[in-house]
Amino acid sequence: MAKVLFVKGHPGTSATSISVQLLERFQADYTAKNPSDTVEVVDLYNDNIPLVDAEVLSAWGKFQNGKAAEVTATEGAKLARMGELADQFVAADKIIFAAPMWNFGYPPMVKAYIDAAVVVAGKTFNYTQTGPVALLGDKGKKAVILESSGSHFTGTPAEGYTHASNHLKGILNFVGISDVEFVTAEGVGQFPDKKAEIIAAALSKVSSLAAAA
Numbered sequence: 001m002a003k004v005l006f007v008k009g010h011p012g013t014s015a016t017s018i019s020v021q022l023l024e025r026f027q028a029d030y031t032a033k034n035p036s037d038t039v040e041v042v043d044l045y046n047d048n049i050p051l052v053d054a055e056v057l058s059a060w061g062k063f064q065n066g067k068a069a070e071v072t073a074t075e076g077a078k079l080a081r082m083g084e085l086a087d088q089f090v091a092a093d094k095i096i097f098a099a100p101m102w103n104f105g106y107p108p109m110v111k112a113y114i115d116a117a118v119v120v121a122g123k124t125f126n127y128t129q130t131g132p133v134a135l136l137g138d139k140g141k142k143a144v145i146l147e148s149s150g151s152h153f154t155g156t157p158a159e160g161y162t163h164a165s166n167h168l169k170g171i172l173n174f175v176g177i178s179d180v181e182f183v184t185a186e187g188v189g190q191f192p193d194k195k196a197e198i199i200a201a202a203l204s205k206v207s208s209l210a211a212a213a
């Protein structure tokens, strides 16, 4: 029985968002095929995802300087929530992200989630004298990234602008998750007459991935 975590990196719903449509298709197909797996959803725009802000930095500083007793209740609550999110991420066997491209990046809550739950020293990687070491490798973990972008980048001179995909893939590789698949509904704004076709192709790829996951 696998643990599957869906990370919804979009503030909207499937009524208007293509990336959320991809996420919902994956979830529906996957759960139909794997009814006994555990499925959790972290909704980055509705759940409590603490930012690395002045309070979090202050609390980390107090821990590092042997002043843990001075951590305030609000600081402690933020760290505790970040710890919960990281534990949930670490426990997942399969992680499915869904996010739109916004200004050549993902929405800011995706970065907040990476900071809070994914790149966490002691849980997902460790610092060593020879550099950082991934802690989630060799565990058969898989990730899928479901995206939508207005423009088409693949095979064009602008291909390098897919910063967000490359960043998230790099982050997952950094913590030891090397099996990372993408489905991108690409060019939905650039080719309005092909939008339905692009979405249908992406949904079909999502169904194939969900069946094989």
Ligand SMILES: Cc1cc2nc3c(=O)[nH]c(=O)nc-3n(C[C@H](O)[C@H](O)[C@H](O)COP(=O)(O)O)c2cc1C
Pocket: 010, 016, 017, 018, 019, 020, 099, 100, 101, 102, 103, 104, 105, 148, 149, 150, 151, 152, 188, 189
């Ligand atoms: C704030 C914002 C910024 C965007 N920036 C880009 C961009 O940099 N490149 C691009 O190709 N499309 C961009 N788009 C278009 C979206 O990527 C496109 O509409 C995509 O389908 C959004 O995903 P969604 O349908 O899940 O909301 C942007 C859209 C919004 C709302």
